[in-house]
Amino acid sequence: MIRKRSGINRQRRPSIWQKCTDFRALRQIHASLIVNGFNSNFRHLRELIFTSAMELMGTIEYAHQVFAHIAEPDIFMWNTMIRASAQSSNPVKAIALYAQMDNRSIKPDNFTFPFVLKACTKLFWAKTGTAVHGRVVKFGFQSNPSVRNTLIFFHANCGDLKIANALFEDHAKTDVVPWSALTAAYAKRGDLNVARQLFDEMPVRDLVSWNVMITGYAKQGEMESARKLFDEVPKRDVVTWNAMIAGYVLCSSHEQALELFEEMRKIGERPDEVTMLSLLSACAELGDLEMGKNIHRYISEMCSGDLSTILGNALIDMYSKCGSIEKALEVFRAIRDKDVTSWNSIIGGLAFNGYAEGTLDMYRKMQRTTIRPNEITFVGVLAACSHAGKVDEGYRYFDHMRSECKIEPDMKHYGCMVDMLGRAGLLKEAFDFIHSMKIEPNAVVWRTLLGACRVHGNVELAKLANEKLLGIRKDESGDYILLSNVYASRGEWVGAEKVRKLMVESGVKKNRGYSLVEAYGNALMHYLFDSKPYRDQET
DNA sequence: CTAGGGTTAG
Numbered sequence A: 001m002i003r004k005r006s007g008i009n010r011q012r013r014p015s016i017w018q019k020c021t022d023f024r025a026l027r028q029i030h031a032s033l034i035v036n037g038f039n040s041n042f043r044h045l046r047e048l049i050f051t052s053a054m055e056l057m058g059t060i061e062y063a064h065q066v067f068a069h070i071a072e073p074d075i076f077m078w079n080t081m082i083r084a085s086a087q088s089s090n091p092v093k094a095i096a097l098y099a100q101m102d103n104r105s106i107k108p109d110n111f112t113f114p115f116v117l118k119a120c121t122k123l124f125w126a127k128t129g130t131a132v133h134g135r136v137v138k139f140g141f142q143s144n145p146s147v148r149n150t151l152i153f154f155h156a157n158c159g160d161l162k163i164a165n166a167l168f169e170d171h172a173k174t175d176v177v178p179w180s181a182l183t184a185a186y187a188k189r190g191d192l193n194v195a196r197q198l199f200d201e202m203p204v205r206d207l208v209s210w211n212v213m214i215t216g217y218a219k220q221g222e223m224e225s226a227r228k229l230f231d232e233v234p235k236r237d238v239v240t241w242n243a244m245i246a247g248y249v250l251c252s253s254h255e256q257a258l259e260l261f262e263e264m265r266k267i268g269e270r271p272d273e274v275t276m277l278s279l280l281s282a283c284a285e286l287g288d289l290e291m292g293k294n295i296h297r298y299i300s301e302m303c304s305g306d307l308s309t310i311l312g313n314a315l316i317d318m319y320s321k322c323g324s325i326e327k328a329l330e331v332f333r334a335i336r337d338k339d340v341t342s343w344n345s346i347i348g349g350l351a352f353n354g355y356a357e358g359t360l361d362m363y364r365k366m367q368r369t370t371i372r373p374n375e376i377t378f379v380g381v382l383a384a385c386s387h388a389g390k391v392d393e394g395y396r397y398f399d400h401m402r403s404e405c406k407i408e409p410d411m412k413h414y415g416c417m418v419d420m421l422g423r424a425g426l427l428k429e430a431f432d433f434i435h436s437m438k439i440e441p442n443a444v445v446w447r448t449l450l451g452a453c454r455v456h457g458n459v460e461l462a463k464l465a466n467e468k469l470l471g472i473r474k475d476e477s478g479d480y481i482l483l484s485n486v487y488a489s490r491g492e493w494v495g496a497e498k499v500r501k502l503m504v505e506s507g508v509k510k511n512r513g514y515s516l517v518e519a520y521g522n523a524l525m526h527y528l529f530d531s532k533p534y535r536d537q538e539t
Numbered sequence B: 001c002t003a004g005g006g007t008t009a010g
Helices: A023-035 A042-055 A060-068 A075-086 A092-103 A112-123 A126-138 A145-157 A161-174 A176-188 A192-201 A207-219 A223-232 A238-250 A254-266 A273-286 A289-302 A309-321 A325-334 A340-352 A356-367 A375-388 A391-403 A411-423 A427-436 A443-456 A459-470 A477-489 A493-505 A516-528
Strands: none
Touching (some): A023 A042, A023 A060, A075 A092, A112 A126, A112 A145, A176 A207, A238 A254, A238 A273, A273 A309, A309 A340, A340 A356, A356 A375, A391 A411
């Protein structure tokens, strides 16, 4: 499982590189190249760069180090580094490499630009991408089909659809690739009618164009239209199935999603990672631990070897939301390459299942790694402080987040702080805290304060909070969910029910169709009724 | 070694 998919023609490669399947082997080969004086042999250097950047997982840093020591890398090496960086989690490096090329007056070729543009698109860097477009023209690659298609894709996704359209009208209308890319861009923006028109006009439709359209409908919740195309499409692949399954999960038709999955298996279409992610998300939302365990088993059978980070993260989330924190911890420990989401998932899982000490412990463990926390991390940390009544500690983490981690607090963090103070009965302090906020407090913040006033019987402040609340629109689903956590975690089911109503009334689509008790039930039952097989101390 | 479709955390 360590090797990534390879695009290179493997048969023609020297056998030592074909046998290079992990980092250890790579370093051995590298060492022997140096010992034998082959380390300036470009044939080997190209392989070294390609293998560490593109083929092995988690060795891109090594590729960068090696690359930095090559006095005059050839264009293939530059392209490989840019390509690998563009598809890595840090596409900025691809731009930096291109800038370096530019500074050193190294001529890019027709392979260079698609990779650089891919990085711009991924980063949503409209200005940079437009500048790159200028370089494309300067070097005369404008009519190269691949370059032009990536340009269309960039402009379509980073704002200027007019330019994308112009490029498309000019030269690309005979090519199905930019046609469906443009269709996808319109569908993504929610312009389904324009997308559909493009789709209908296509002289030839390949599977991608069908998938683009089905995905577009599914994401907008127009499952009837999606279904119609799904039934019409001449041939389906795993993406077609995934689009439908994800669509059903998105609009909370979990049974339909599971049914489709069954059908998929019956006809012998092999589900992949994306299928599993959707299904895990369905289990998490349903709180269906049994089904979640089934999916977990299926995943284990499917991929022998390491659990991928992304699947591991989804499993942690599923187990946490289904109240099985031990299983979540088990999965967490099994993930080899933990990323910030892995830590966030387990920290949030512990926090919302009521394990405050475990949460803070986990955060301290995280600090000992090289993974930097982000704003989501602190939602978990602060929620834990709030749950456990750790006011001083909550303040400390709030400051730590700003001063040491350079993360500006957003509404969710403020919400946690107000909840923490409110629970502790420090109502006046909570009120002052709201006034000290750098952003305009939203409904959740006021409602949190209101709830606390009710609990502690402060009528005056409650009135004030209520007034503020009345003047605010209620439309952001994420914040309502946080609030419902706040309510539910206190055991105030009445409050939770109110929030749910508020969500329905304000047209919040998420969580429609079933009650909060079902959604958070298992996890919260566990917490509220204190069946504690997992002990806080031993994370 | 080029381009397009599906994805996890609150």
